[in-house]
Amino acid sequence: MFDNLQGFFESTTGQITTVVVIAIMFFLILILGGKDNKYNVKGLTISAVLVAMAMILSNIKLFEMPQGGSVTAFSMLPIVLVGYLLGPRQGILAGFALGLLNLIFGPYVIHPIQLLIDYPFAFGALGLSGFCRNMDHGLIKGYLLGIFGRYVMAVLSGVIFFGEYAPEGFSALTWSLWYNLTYLAAEGAITIIILCIPAVRKALERLKTI
Secondary structure (H helix, E strand, C coil): CCCHHHHHHHHHHHHHHHHHHHHHHHHHHHHHCCCCCCHHHHHHHHHHHHHHHHHHHCCCCEEEEECCEEEEEEECHHHHHHHHHHHHHHHHHHHHHHHHHHHHHCCCCCCHHHHHCCCCCCCHHHHHHHHHHHHHHHHHHHHHHHHHHHHHHHHHHHHHHHHHHHCCCCCCCHHHHHHHHHHHHHHHHHHHHHCCHHHHHHHHHHHCCC
């Protein structure tokens, strides 16, 4: 029943459909700001730029795992920034858009639920950073929350759909927990180190006032 999903997203029809859904995501970001049109356009512009930046950075891979997943050049941070600057709703939608973009450029789909978990849900979870935007050290806390949300999605997908790849002696859950922790924790640790540099953190936090 689901054998043709991979082919669909690799086809012109599938890619056009995905682009249309992405456009809807950005339209929702545009209208979520309320009645302030200036703020709405600002939010859309920020989201579009950061989603594009995340897509570019995701292709700069420092290390690639054998069964999917990689350590990239801070590719999760731009979506975290959308949530931090604009709030969780816009951040989650921007993450959804990024996940769908990944379907265009590198889809791996075996089931509709796996598609949702690995693409819009996993990247959308990074936008949870918006819930920390008004806290002390909100950017770092938001990044940790966002990356944890993506980790949960990755583990869930691993257990449900890729448990057969677990080595002997590992359960599907144990293997998924460790496998996904390796690359997400590595990129997360590098990013947190950068965010702890006062000049970098203050520069990013200053974006909230622009």
